[in-house]
Amino acid sequence: MQVSLHTLTDPASSVAEAYRTLRTNLMFAALNKPLQTLVLTSPTPDANCADKSSTIANLAVSFAQIGRKTILVDADLRRPKQHELWQISNERGLTSALLDGKLSLQNVGVENLQVLTSGPKPPNSADLLGSRKMEELLAQLKEQAEILLFDAPPVLAVSDTPILASKLDGILLAFTAGKTRRDHAQRAKELLEKANIRIVGTVLNNAPIETGDGGY
Numbered sequence: 001m002q003v004s005l006h007t008l009t010d011p012a013s014s015v016a017e018a019y020r021t022l023r024t025n026l027m028f029a030a031l032n033k034p035l036q037t038l039v040l041t042s043p044t045p046d047a048n049c050a051d052k053s054s055t056i057a058n059l060a061v062s063f064a065q066i067g068r069k070t071i072l073v074d075a076d077l078r079r080p081k082q083h084e085l086w087q088i089s090n091e092r093g094l095t096s097a098l099l100d101g102k103l104s105l106q107n108v109g110v111e112n113l114q115v116l117t118s119g120p121k122p123p124n125s126a127d128l129l130g131s132r133k134m135e136e137l138l139a140q141l142k143e144q145a146e147i148l149l150f151d152a153p154p155v156l157a158v159s160d161t162p163i164l165a166s167k168l169d170g171i172l173l174a175f176t177a178g179k180t181r182r183d184h185a186q187r188a189k190e191l192l193e194k195a196n197i198r199i200v201g202t203v204l205n206n207a208p209i210e211t212g213d214g215g216y
Helices: 014-029 049-065 082-086 094-100 125-129 132-142 160-165 182-194
Strands: 037-041 070-074 113-116 147-151 170-176 199-205
Touching (some): 014 199, 037 160, 049 082, 049 170, 049 199, 070 082, 094 132, 125 132, 125 160, 132 147, 160 170, 160 182, 170 182
Parallel strands (some): 037 170, 070 113, 070 147, 170 199
């Protein structure tokens, strides 16, 4: 298991606790409007794609740990990372399920959690994510899990993420301290708002850890 999955490798750490806080905040945000399907992305590739991928993976573990049946989907069909994080096969995944309708969910040793990797790289990822087959696959996945989390490409780099997010309940933006530019974050926000996509919140990765908290 990769060390970036802190919710598994170091559940007592402040990092793991931060993911539990994020999970709780998302649950409260969904009180008035159900939040079953959520996509996480970053504004640009220079914000570190690995950060967003490990963030959504840890969030998936966090939901699974409280008994929520969770499916994590790697919808970053251009630079997929989930199969590397979990050290599992990417021979079949999202793209193959869209092509032949056969789901290949993989168990990763975490109760209540399954992962659907990206699958073979397609020539037309935006078309696949915007297709009717994608809507049918979403309906199928919703029947199998309480929480569906999607890892998606940077929102300003390609059109894939707004297309996918338009089919989901909301989007979460991941920023990286010292890397994400303020103007890129603002542009990503504006683009998503113009597409009438619900921005649930933001996550700041790699922020300095404050001390002097009395052990809490």
